[in-house]
Amino acid sequence: MPALTRKEIDEIALLARLHLEPDEAERMQHEVGAILDTFTALAAVDTDGIAPMTHAVPMDLRLREDVVGPSLSVAEALAGAPKRDGDLIVVPAIIPGSE
Amino acid sequence: MTRPIADLLEEWEPVIGLEVHVQLATASKAFSASAIQFGAPPNSLTDPVVLGLPGSLPVFNKRVLELALRLGVATESKIRARSRFARKHYFYPDQPKNYQITQFDEPLCEAGHLDLILDKRIKRVNLTRIHLEEDAGKNTHVGAVSHVDLNRAGIPLVEVVSEPELTSAEEAAEFMRALHRLVRWLDISEADMEKGQMRCDANVSIRLRGEDRLGTRTELKNINSFRFVQHAVDHEIARQLRIVDSGGRIERETRLWDAVAGQSATMRTKEEANDYRYFPDPDLPPLVVDGALMGNVLKSLPELPTKRFVRYQTELGLAADDARTIISDLELAGFFDKAIATRAKSGKAIANWMLTELLGALNADGKDVGQSPMSPATLAALVGLVEDGTISGKIGKEIFEESYRTGEAPAAIVERRGVQQISDEPALWEIIDRVVGANPKQAESYAAGKDSLFGFFVGQVMKETQGRANPVMVSDLLRKRLGR
Amino acid sequence: MAAEYWSVAETAQKVASGEIKAANLVIALLARIADKDRELGAYLAVDEEGAIEAAAEIDRKRAAGEPIGPLGGVPIALKDMLVTKGLATTAGSRILAGWKPPYDAHVVEKLRAAGAIIVGKNNCDEFGMGSSTERSAFQMTRNPWDAMRVPGGSSGGSSAAVAAGLCAASLGTDTGGSIRQPAAFCGVVGLKPTYGRVSRYGVVAFASSLDQVGPIARTVTDAALVLEAIAGFDARDATSIDAPVPPLAALATAGVKNLRVGVPKEYFEGAIDAEVRAAVDRAIEVLRDKGAEIVNVSLPHTSLALPAYYLVAPAEASSNLSRYDGVRYGLRAEATDLLDLYRRSRGAGFGPEVKRRIMVGTYALRSGYYDAYYKKAQQVRALIKRDFDEAFTKCDCVITPTTPTAAYRFGAKTTPVEMYLGDIFTLACNLAGLPGISVPCGLTSENLPIGVQLMGKPLDEQAILRAGVVIEKTCGLGDRRPGGF
Numbered sequence A: 001m002p003a004l005t006r007k008e009i010d011e012i013a014l015l016a017r018l019h020l021e022p023d024e025a026e027r028m029q030h031e032v033g034a035i036l037d038t039f040t041a042l043a044a045v046d047t048d049g050i051a052p053m054t055h056a057v058p059m060d061l062r063l064r065e066d067v068v069g070p071s072l073s074v075a076e077a078l079a080g081a082p083k084r085d086g087d088l089i090v091v092p093a094i095i096p097g098s099e
Numbered sequence B: 001m002t003r004p005i006a007d008l009l010e011e012w013e014p015v016i017g018l019e020v021h022v023q024l025a026t027a028s029k030a031f032s033a034s035a036i037q038f039g040a041p042p043n044s045l046t047d048p049v050v051l052g053l054p055g056s057l058p059v060f061n062k063r064v065l066e067l068a069l070r071l072g073v074a075t076e077s078k079i080r081a082r083s084r085f086a087r088k089h090y091f092y093p094d095q096p097k098n099y100q101i102t103q104f105d106e107p108l109c110e111a112g113h114l115d116l117i118l119d120k121r122i123k124r125v126n127l128t129r130i131h132l133e134e135d136a137g138k139n140t141h142v143g144a145v146s147h148v149d150l151n152r153a154g155i156p157l158v159e160v161v162s163e164p165e166l167t168s169a170e171e172a173a174e175f176m177r178a179l180h181r182l183v184r185w186l187d188i189s190e191a192d193m194e195k196g197q198m199r200c201d202a203n204v205s206i207r208l209r210g211e212d213r214l215g216t217r218t219e220l221k222n223i224n225s226f227r228f229v230q231h232a233v234d235h236e237i238a239r240q241l242r243i244v245d246s247g248g249r250i251e252r253e254t255r256l257w258d259a260v261a262g263q264s265a266t267m268r269t270k271e272e273a274n275d276y277r278y279f280p281d282p283d284l285p286p287l288v289v290d291g292a293l294m295g296n297v298l299k300s301l302p303e304l305p306t307k308r309f310v311r312y313q314t315e316l317g318l319a320a321d322d323a324r325t326i327i328s329d330l331e332l333a334g335f336f337d338k339a340i341a342t343r344a345k346s347g348k349a350i351a352n353w354m355l356t357e358l359l360g361a362l363n364a365d366g367k368d369v370g371q372s373p374m375s376p377a378t379l380a381a382l383v384g385l386v387e388d389g390t391i392s393g394k395i396g397k398e399i400f401e402e403s404y405r406t407g408e409a410p411a412a413i414v415e416r417r418g419v420q421q422i423s424d425e426p427a428l429w430e431i432i433d434r435v436v437g438a439n440p441k442q443a444e445s446y447a448a449g450k451d452s453l454f455g456f457f458v459g460q461v462m463k464e465t466q467g468r469a470n471p472v473m474v475s476d477l478l479r480k481r482l483g484r
Numbered sequence C: 001m002a003a004e005y006w007s008v009a010e011t012a013q014k015v016a017s018g019e020i021k022a023a024n025l026v027i028a029l030l031a032r033i034a035d036k037d038r039e040l041g042a043y044l045a046v047d048e049e050g051a052i053e054a055a056a057e058i059d060r061k062r063a064a065g066e067p068i069g070p071l072g073g074v075p076i077a078l079k080d081m082l083v084t085k086g087l088a089t090t091a092g093s094r095i096l097a098g099w100k101p102p103y104d105a106h107v108v109e110k111l112r113a114a115g116a117i118i119v120g121k122n123n124c125d126e127f128g129m130g131s132s133t134e135r136s137a138f139q140m141t142r143n144p145w146d147a148m149r150v151p152g153g154s155s156g157g158s159s160a161a162v163a164a165g166l167c168a169a170s171l172g173t174d175t176g177g178s179i180r181q182p183a184a185f186c187g188v189v190g191l192k193p194t195y196g197r198v199s200r201y202g203v204v205a206f207a208s209s210l211d212q213v214g215p216i217a218r219t220v221t222d223a224a225l226v227l228e229a230i231a232g233f234d235a236r237d238a239t240s241i242d243a244p245v246p247p248l249a250a251l252a253t254a255g256v257k258n259l260r261v262g263v264p265k266e267y268f269e270g271a272i273d274a275e276v277r278a279a280v281d282r283a284i285e286v287l288r289d290k291g292a293e294i295v296n297v298s299l300p301h302t303s304l305a306l307p308a309y310y311l312v313a314p315a316e317a318s319s320n321l322s323r324y325d326g327v328r329y330g331l332r333a334e335a336t337d338l339l340d341l342y343r344r345s346r347g348a349g350f351g352p353e354v355k356r357r358i359m360v361g362t363y364a365l366r367s368g369y370y371d372a373y374y375k376k377a378q379q380v381r382a383l384i385k386r387d388f389d390e391a392f393t394k395c396d397c398v399i400t401p402t403t404p405t406a407a408y409r410f411g412a413k414t415t416p417v418e419m420y421l422g423d424i425f426t427l428a429c430n431l432a433g434l435p436g437i438s439v440p441c442g443l444t445s446e447n448l449p450i451g452v453q454l455m456g457k458p459l460d461e462q463a464i465l466r467a468g469v470v471i472e473k474t475c476g477l478g479d480r481r482p483g484g485f
């Protein structure tokens, strides 16, 4: 599997919304690269026809009855919000559909 | 020197596929018990799951599955016995976890279809898939900042994805109408577009007629009314035709429809290409649809609107327009079916009286069929009186008025008012003799060829009988009496 | 024996009998924490008010003849990965500094219902990502047996607190060994239950398909008692198993007669410290002496547990941690626009190890990479599970070292991969969803605890508890305590 380029690091960091200082990105390039190297062992394993194990214990999804439970009070819901305007959470302007 | 759109359309064929999100009418959210209520105070309908608080976990709402299955069955989709929830990652303030719980490569429904009623014919549009997902909250953009209200976050949605088989803005709009009609008919959503309960994205492309490869498509987002769908798609088709006409190439892009400006603008494309990093949600085991559940769904399913549309025309001989009007609303169709149940042979007449007199009266006092003071049986009875000649159509309208207002049975009113039609021949002869005897001059000039006087004699007879004489009988008895 | 080292059972019995007042016990413990934890650093927060109130309530109930619960008056601490209503919960991360949850985790409700006194929150590696607790954003936690050495991790604060007598037991979380490894390093018992045995509701998610909550205690029976209190079905966790919880503490002392204990050769081939190896061999012999049937088994895919784990865990973590964005709660950095807000808040809020794992996970989940990485790892995971299913046709549980070495010095592991290699023996248990326990089985020549690991069949915690009790009796630490505590 390929070693990481700095460009890839920057792309992944952007996808993950992580700001990395230049030296951090530099270190990341080597450390993450080294971690990816440990994965090469997997490629060699024959897994044809093996179902991926998504859950540690096989089970079907349990269904909840459509019954209304309590909601948090607005105060509780927004207690941790760093920036509010009344009962609304405030973030820097979003250009509609910019994501 | 650009050519008119009409000419370009001779050469180019528009191809449209729709992705429609419909909110399901449940009491609680898709993955938690917090309530759903339109217009509640901001951020008042949340809980740890809705807010995506650390440690919160999703628990799936059974009702969501039941409602989605109704749509799946109604569209004759393949229902997946084991479907899966996946996480779709993108950072956005209205998306509390910064991933959306949706379905990816193992959706609940696939390969269904939706039938559109295009003026006289029915067009079958294939559906790629119908999958379950959670709605996001609401951002409002106010100058330098945006406000986030998470009440809507977690409301259950079905996303209905059509194959690119629509070939005009009209068809696109009709697809929306048909889906809107169907989800309301199935009682799985109010689909109120003003409330954002039904929202549409359109994929639009054009290709040279006869070409089977699809052209480069643009995605139109945020088109939230039937009118906008038609307007936005028309606008986009024209835009693309102009580009190719002036030798340009269509760019693959997402465009945002601005209903106010009546135009679309390309969305600011971010420097990074989005990668949703789908993977099966480890918090949610596979969603299994068992026979018992399917059984309940099948039992609860009403006859589908397009089926009735056909039945009304073939079995009752209704006009296509009347049939379409009746199936546009489950209540109206229900009223109609109850009425004809008591008088099947009068389907056509009942449809006329219902659509003109009854709807007219209801509109006048701002009621809908559900609130009609006149029962289906009463309407059928009234139509019966007219059809068997007990009363004339003209009198019938009066009787309808009174019965509608007072609730008194039509037959009773007819009795009380003594307005039965006179169809008794001897009685009519007597009256006619009297009338002709009383007007010898007119009788002579009629005989001399003054045809216009025939109406005069009919009028006299009607006058004698306060309009109750059977008009058909009156005119042929008069002819006999007057000699021609 | 001093009150601080009483077992859970002892404490509960003494409070129930009125021999001691819960309030007095708690006040004494709080004083001890104030004194000893300055050095140790096991606690991120101590809930003095809440603890004293709860203790007083237990005493009131007892006086009124009301039931006080099986853990009535027992002081228990919580790894800071567990959400506590109104009590700051950080997961060891700056990004959650100061966040006060509006709800209690399921296990916390259960503990309160059982009469336990919640003492406070224990330090841990940030979001459970680490094996030494050096990755905590807030403080270092020392190993009570040697202040220059790590307590292990990520539940290092919990293990240190239990070993140093700063609580009767603590709840940890275990995603790849985070309960068992620090328990081994600190000379206490760490039990990771079957996946789904304990509700994850209110457990700050690291890797959802691997995370489990479990007890860290000074004896195997204590661990069993605490597990009994927190285990059981919870409708709020869709992966919670709806199965009855047997009286584990009672069953734990049944002995090992006819218990088939497998020795997987793959776990003894790699580099293992000689003293650790010898101690584990001794434990195996003890089991044989006490009537267990020792059988050789093979778990062929063992060497793949490390790469599979370090793909699955970061992938799920990168998804679970995307919610920390500075919008609804937690740290928000100054920013010019939305993208900037996300990147700077997360850049400033997460530590280096968390960032690394988010990067690895994001890398592996990208379209076009998914099949070769995440999917492949989940397929290999299925093979690892298959190995265990096969082995369990020949035995009731398997025995291995918990760690290749005893506790190491701070800063000893210089690269991430080096650090990861310390987990090789504990990862497979989580990948396969099995119950696992680490039990002290002696001290090294440097007076450092050694742990032996037992792994059992899904929902069969009994087998490993039975073996654990026997090992504890014969080669456990007895009443040898870390010096100075």
Ligand SMILES: [Mg+2]
Binding pocket: B019, B159
């Ligand atoms: Mg879509």
Ligand SMILES: [Zn+2]
Binding pocket: B021, B133, B159
């Ligand atoms: Zn969607």
